[in-house]
Amino acid sequence: MKKILSLFLFLFLSYHSYAQTIEIPKKQTQKAFAKLDFLSIKMPETSIPNEKNMGFSGIHYNLMLNDWAYAGLGIYGAVTGERGGFFTLGVNAGIKKYLSPKFYVDAGFHFGGGGGAAAPDGGGAFILPHANLGYDFEHFSINSGWSYVDFFDGGLIQNHQINFSLEIPLNYDYASYRASETEYNFNSLKQSDWNVNSKRTSLMLHLNTLKIKGETQGINNGKTIKLAGFELGTYFTKNWFAFLKVDGAFDGIKAGYMDVFLGGGYHLSFNNNSTNILAKFGAGAGGGGGIDSQGGFLIYPDLSLEQRIFKDIYISVNKGFVMSPNSHFYTSSLGVGLKYYVERNGTNSDKKFSSGKFKGLEIITKHDIYFNADRDSNPTEDLHQISLQINLNLNKNIYITGQTSFANFGNAGAYAEGIVGLGVQTNSFMNDKVSIFLQALGGAAGGGDISTGQGLIVKPSVGFNYQLNDNLSFRSAAGYVKAKGGSLSSTAFNFGLKYHISFLKMKK
Known part of the structure; x- marks a missing residue:
């Protein structure tokens, strides 16, 4: 009888250990690359006689959607010329096709919003397509070619120019967002595909x-x-x-x-x-x-x-x-x-770990509208922005968040925001497709003649997410924005896409 019980206990424990191992979320790898680029934009004759070209430099992060297509986000800023303080934010999309093991063509498109420094940027919306030829050095690549910039919403900045780019592969590992807030002991993780350097x-x-x-x-x-x-x-x-x-x-x-x-x-x-x-x-x-x-x-x-x-x-x-x-x-x-x-994202380190927990991360790209946004001197009208928000889950229902936004329509091209805050969200319902959230953010904002005083704003909102697939959701919200020291006081509405994953956080 003792032998039978011992054998049963051994089989039970073995099965339990094996089951825990196979239930650990699968480690997936997303191919991606960072890009630094530079273009010299010929400026129109406006308030500065014989104005120098504006050196426009960008930082981008793009995800490979398959072997040849990519999409991502980028932020540009002026680094030479006479328009210091000119910034934009936008989305990227393109194709990257190899002609040989080393040479490739890169044709892409950037759409964004922004401006500043009293430049003729209109509402701020602009396009920036490019067509480049590149060479891959394995650990990095360089490319160059034609590009075209057009601030088409009433702006005067419009020019063809050569661009130069440096690209660095920056892949990352992740797990399904559904794994967030699940915890596993260290020994089980060591037996999984997460047994790599942290x-x-x-x-x-x-x-x-x-x-x-x-x-x-x-x-x-x-x-x-x-x-x-x-x-x-x-x-x-x-x-x-x-x-x-x-x-x-x-x-x-x-x-x-x-x-x-x-x-x-x-x-x-x-x-x-x-x-x-x-x-x-x-x-x-x-x-x-x-x-x-x-x-x-x-x-x-x-x-x-x-x-x-x-x-x-x-x-x-x-x-x-x-x-x-x-x-x-x-x-x-x-x-x-x-x-x-x-x-x-790894168990191997000079530190001693006891367990690991998967944490949810959400990246949101959206379009914001402030209705009847007050100006300091210009007539009141709606303000449109392109916005990037990043949420880090503290637990299943509470997250910290940061957001940056740049005007793209509404005659306020120089307006931008940088705000942080907290949010709460419900568990998913309706076949795990829908969740509701409430958040409050505050921070710095200004430019574009928008009446924000010295720049402090608060921005509460409520909205919902609708899951489209394992990594993407549709997101929409309504709220209110108020400036301290300025007359900006508007109802707000936004809609966009949310990319959600989880990563493994090791615990001591």
Whole structure:
């Protein structure tokens, strides 16, 4: 009898262990690539006599839909010329077809919105098709060719030009969104296809101040710009990392200042990994809000001190500079932030893990409408925007979110937003197809003559998701936007697509 019970127990435990292993969500790989491009746009004769070409530089991330088609998102900023503070956001689509193992053709299309720096951008909507020839060096590729830009909604910027691009493969692993908030023990994950090296990622929400120095800034000399934004970091070794930093002004000067930086840094940990020192250097674009950043190209050296306050959450204090290379625009930077570190998508690390949990991530591209958006001087009319929102689930029903939006119709091409907040959503119903959400966001906004005062807005909304397939949902919402210090006070409506996946977050 004992032998029979022992055999039964052994078979039961073996089956249970095997069942848990096969139930672990399948690791899927999405082929993707990052792209940096540059084009020199001939500017029309308007307010600046003999105006120089505007150097337009973009950062894009594209997903391969199959062996030859791709789609994604991109943000552009002025880096040379006389329109510092000119920014846009848009969507990409194209084909990438190899003619040989190394040579390929790339024909694509970018549609977006934005503007700034008193440029003749009209409502902000523009198209940017291209046709390039490229060469693949395996770990990166370069391409160049014809492109055409047209700010077609009442804008005057319209030109053919040559573009230059650098592309880097950046694939990622993921699981179905349905797996989010499920947890598995470490030993079971070690027996699955998630038994690979983990990757470290950080996300920081921060507040920064820029103390303006130098007589070149006129009435803004000596003022302090208050900014809100986020910083996303990814580590390619234990200590070296790359980062993307985006900020928008909400107080201190007339609304409209924004900066975007791409850079790298070195991370040093001590005090049992509870304290970090980070040295960073970034380069990018910035301007707007009456700030004279000339062509818009800025550099960002910085030193940060971080202290762990709870598990993977740190408080960060940073000191640095935001400046143009010739110091025409020169500021001293001081900021504070809340930073979250994630070891993701792998069990192998120098850290000891006890389990792993799948976390939901949602990327939303949508069209926003503010009805009868008040202006400082121009007649009131509807404001349209192209918008990008990213949600990170804290649990099944609560998420943190960040959003950036740029005007594309409505005679406000320079208007842009950078806002963050919290949301709650229901469990799915109606055959697991529908969910309802409520969210509240706030942050920086300005430009395009929209009456936002010094830039602080709040934006509550309620809406629904309808699932189309495992990774895509239709999303729509209605709400309200209100500016503090300005007369903007409008009902709002939006609709778009939500891309949703989950990633494996390892736990100590």
